[in-house]
Amino acid sequence: MLLLQLEDIKQLLTNVGEKNFFLQLIDTLQSDYKRWFEFDKKPRLASHVDLGVIELMPISNALYYAFKYVNGHPKNPQKNKLTVMATGQLSLCATGEPLLYCEMTLLTALRTAATSAMVAKYVANKNSSVLALIGTGAQSEFQYLAYSFIFDLQEVRYFDIDDHAMQKFATNMAKFEIKLTACKNATEAVIGADLITTCTADKCQQTVLTKAMIDKPVFINALGGDCPGKTELEKALLEDATIVVEYLAQTKIEGEIQQLNDDFSCVELHQIISQQVTLNVQTQGTIIYDSVGFALEDYAILRLVYRLAQQYQLGQQIDMIPHLTDVKDLFSLLK
Amino acid sequence: MLLLQLEDIKQLLTNVGEKNFFLQLIDTLQSDYKRWFEFDKKPRLASHVDLGVIELMPISNALYYAFKYVNGHPKNPQKNKLTVMATGQLSLCATGEPLLYCEMTLLTALRTAATSAMVAKYVANKNSSVLALIGTGAQSEFQYLAYSFIFDLQEVRYFDIDDHAMQKFATNMAKFEIKLTACKNATEAVIGADLITTCTADKCQQTVLTKAMIDKPVFINALGGDCPGKTELEKALLEDATIVVEYLAQTKIEGEIQQLNDDFSCVELHQIISQQVTLNVQTQGTIIYDSVGFALEDYAILRLVYRLAQQYQLGQQIDMIPHLTDVKDLFSLLK
Numbered sequence: 231m232l233l234l235q236l237e238d239i240k241q242l243l244t245n246v247g248e249k250n251f252f253l254q255l256i257d258t259l260q261s262d263y264k265r266w267f268e269f270d271k272k273p274r275l276a277s278h279v280d281l282g283v284i285e286l287m288p289i290s291n292a293l294y295y296a297f298k299y300v301n302g303h304p305k306n307p308q309k310n311k312l313t314v315m316a317t318g319q320l321s322l323c324a325t326g327e328p329l330l331y332c333e334m335t336l337l338t339a340l341r342t343a344a345t346s347a348m349v350a351k352y353v354a355n356k357n358s359s360v361l362a363l364i365g366t367g368a369q370s371e372f373q374y375l376a377y378s379f380i381f382d383l384q385e386v387r388y389f390d391i392d393d394h395a396m397q398k399f400a401t402n403m404a405k406f407e408i409k410l411t412a413c414k415n416a417t418e419a420v421i422g423a424d425l426i427t428t429c430t431a432d433k434c435q436q437t438v439l440t441k442a443m444i445d446k447p448v449f450i451n452a453l454g455g456d457c458p459g460k461t462e463l464e465k466a467l468l469e470d471a472t473i474v475v476e477y478l479a480q481t482k483i484e485g486e487i488q489q490l491n492d493d494f495s496c497v498e499l500h501q502i503i504s505q506q507v508t509l510n511v512q513t514q515g516t517i518i519y520d521s522v523g524f525a526l527e528d529y530a531i532l533r534l535v536y537r538l539a540q541q542y543q544l545g546q547q548i549d550m551i552p553h554l555t556d557v558k559d560l561f562s563l564l565k
Numbered sequence: 566m567l568l569l570q571l572e573d574i575k576q577l578l579t580n581v582g583e584k585n586f587f588l589q590l591i592d593t594l595q596s597d598y599k600r601w602f603e604f605d606k607k608p609r610l611a612s613h614v615d616l617g618v619i620e621l622m623p624i625s626n627a628l629y630y631a632f633k634y635v636n637g638h639p640k641n642p643q644k645n646k647l648t649v650m651a652t653g654q655l656s657l658c659a660t661g662e663p664l665l666y667c668e669m670t671l672l673t674a675l676r677t678a679a680t681s682a683m684v685a686k687y688v689a690n691k692n693s694s695v696l697a698l699i700g701t702g703a704q705s706e707f708q709y710l711a712y713s714f715i716f717d718l719q720e721v722r723y724f725d726i727d728d729h730a731m732q733k734f735a736t737n738m739a740k741f742e743i744k745l746t747a748c749k750n751a752t753e754a755v756i757g758a759d760l761i762t763t764c765t766a767d768k769c770q771q772t773v774l775t776k777a778m779i780d781k782p783v784f785i786n787a788l789g790g791d792c793p794g795k796t797e798l799e800k801a802l803l804e805d806a807t808i809v810v811e812y813l814a815q816t817k818i819e820g821e822i823q824q825l826n827d828d829f830s831c832v833e834l835h836q837i838i839s840q841q842v843t844l845n846v847q848t849q850g851t852i853i854y855d856s857v858g859f860a861l862e863d864y865a866i867l868r869l870v871y872r873l874a875q876q877y878q879l880g881q882q883i884d885m886i887p888h889l890t891d892v893k894d895l896f897s898l899l900k
Contacts, residue, residue: 233568233883235883235884235885236884236885236886236887236898237884240898240899243899248899270612270614272610272612275607275610275621275623277605277607277623277625277630278605279605279625279627279630279658279659279661280627280658280659281658281659281660282661284623284625284630284656284658284661286610286621286623286632288610288612288619288621290612290614290619292614292615295612295614295619297621297634299632299654299656299663301656301660301661301662302661303659303660303661306660306661306892307892307893309660310892311660311662311892312886312887312889312892312895313892315661315662315663315886315887317654317663317666317885319634319652321619321634321636323614323615323616323619324614324615324616324638325616325636325638325641325644325646326614326617326619326636326637326638326641326650327636327646327650328634328650328652331652331666333884333885333886335886335887335895336887336895336898339895366893367893368892368893368894368895368896369895370896371896371899372895372896392893394891394893395893398891398893398894402894402896402897548568548570549570549571549572549668550570550571550652550668551571551647551650551652551668551670552571552647552650552670552671554647556729556733557641557642557645557646557647557648557703558642558701558702558703558727558729558730558733559703559733559737560647560670560671560674560703560704560707561703561705561706561707561737562737563571563575563671564575564578564583564706
């Protein structure tokens with residue numbers, strides 16, 4: 231099987247090129263979302279441990295079985311460790327044979343940003359030119375990058391309660407030819423924005439975006455690390471907008487819509503991608519993509535990097551599975 | 566994190582010595598089974614695919630979170646692939662950080678055999694000297710090996726419907742100083758046996774062992790690859806014996822006891838290991854260990870090989886998790 235370490239993924243991005251990689255990833259996501267009903271979808275399996283949560287996220291179709299291991303430990307930064315770390319494995323369904331073990335901390339940021347941009351491509355105003363980012367933590371620059379390949383962005387307006395995170399964002403963004411507007415609060419950040427991403431990280435109910443702050447029809451991606459009890463948008467804003475989710479059953483538990491009634495229902499992403507449903511900001515007014523991250527997105531990026539790594543001959547072959555002349559002779563391994 | 570490939574596990578067994586490894590593994594299993602109530606136990610998450618099943622088996626306590634990926638594809642041997650292949654990961658609960666990615670096909674055979682021998686140590690006749698193996702497939706020699714370190718075995722009686730598997734077993738066993746008795750059926754194999762392991766692989770209800778075949782109190786380990794609809798023992802034999810299981814909720818679905826009433830209840834392994842309950846063949850008559858394989862056993866062997874691999878400096882350090890000066894600066898990976 232193939233092992234892809236962090237350096238391999240970085241090399242792969244260099245070889246393929248960031249723009250080309252994001253466009254291929256968006257294509258792959260679209261292709262997999264179109265085949266929504268071919269997938270065996272399961273709720274993520276969460277273990278609540280003392281200082282956080284550890285999850286396994288499996289999904290499969292006839293070809294591959296993919297799973298991601300991912301943690302969420304809000305206090306990790308105090309130990310200089312990442313809040314979210316992830317690994318993943320891709321296996322062949324026909325035999326169960328593992329094909330790939332891969333870093334997924336970076337891949338998760340990439341697939342999350344690519345999914346955001348893909349959704350915006352379908353439902354946001356085509357002429358969107360101003361992106362507002364509320365929260366400039368680990369995901370923020372990836373969000374910009376993915377949107378920049380889909381829209382002709384002219385300005386990024388940004389705000390974070392952490393000055394240091396604002397400064398880090400400004401430094402990382404300096405290499406891009408884009409107008410950067412540091413804002414002193416979220417209200418200022420969203421002025422004139424066509425695309426808004428909220429990606430804050432506190433594990434509690436808070437309101438970073440209210441209905442009153444929105445002055446024109448806009449695309450909002452409520453991205454912030456979702457879990458039961460954690461929301462970012464005002465309920466009135468949710469009630470006033472058209473909402474799109476990945477997988478209603480999961481988003482009801484983890485997403486913004488946990489603030490709404492139990493019988494709330496809305497369009498799922500696959501309906502838009504397969505063009506069963508057409509939605510856009512121009513005709514519909516404000517659209518909120520209440521994203522929580524779904525296993526299908528991990529599946530898509532794992533199969534893409536597996537193919538590209540082979541194409542560019544990246545990674546290391548590792549010997550994890552016995553290959554025996556006589557399959558009943560497992561004991562021959564001890565000879 | 567540490568990567569342990571198949572060769573590393575083989576080297577580890579050579580360095581530690583097979584007997585010493587099995588004895589340490591049995592100690593580790595006992596120690597973990599004693600702390601049964603400290604573990605967050607979840608049912609395995611199974612995906613039924615076209616030609617088999619793919620499962621994730623997670624478990625955690627305050628220290629580690631372990632999971633195993635394992636498939637079961639009965640037709641794989643026709644493609645010269647193993648029916649069961651496995652990989653596993655061990656992570657630190659306090660931070661969610663992955664510590665170890667490891668082959669587990671071989672480890673599963675080792676932990677299964679060690680658990681069998683551990684249970685026999687508690688409940689079988691201490692003077693057991695004759696082991697009967699019904700089914701001489703991939704697990705059989707491991708079973709012998711583990712028992713041989715606990716009991717003073719004098720004879721192994723064996724039978725398999727597959728002549729080739731019988732021959733393979735005889736060849737592998739030739740290096741051990743033990744009387745080998747090839748039998749022409751299961752009835753002959755169990756004559757005079759003190760310890761009986763049934764490990765057949767057909768995915769259907771069959772009866773490889775009946776009450777009439779047992780002529781004295783004996784320890785029986787019903788080991789064969791368990792799943793709903795697959796059993797090996799006659800119902801009358803189950804009704805007549807004392808049964809021990811790993812985890813009643815799981816064994817009711819997968820084990821021999823699926824033949825019994827829904828309200829059937831029996832002793833769980835941890836009660837014996839923690840000496841809340843004392844059972845043995847001499848006082849109780851025939852005891853059946855209806856094993857299905859439980860995540861706790863994977864946890865035990867993963868933490869053991871993780872410690873031993875460090876002690877013997879085996880394996881390869883791999884870079885799967887970003888280590889950042891500023892944990893909010895994930896984007897620095899793309900610089």
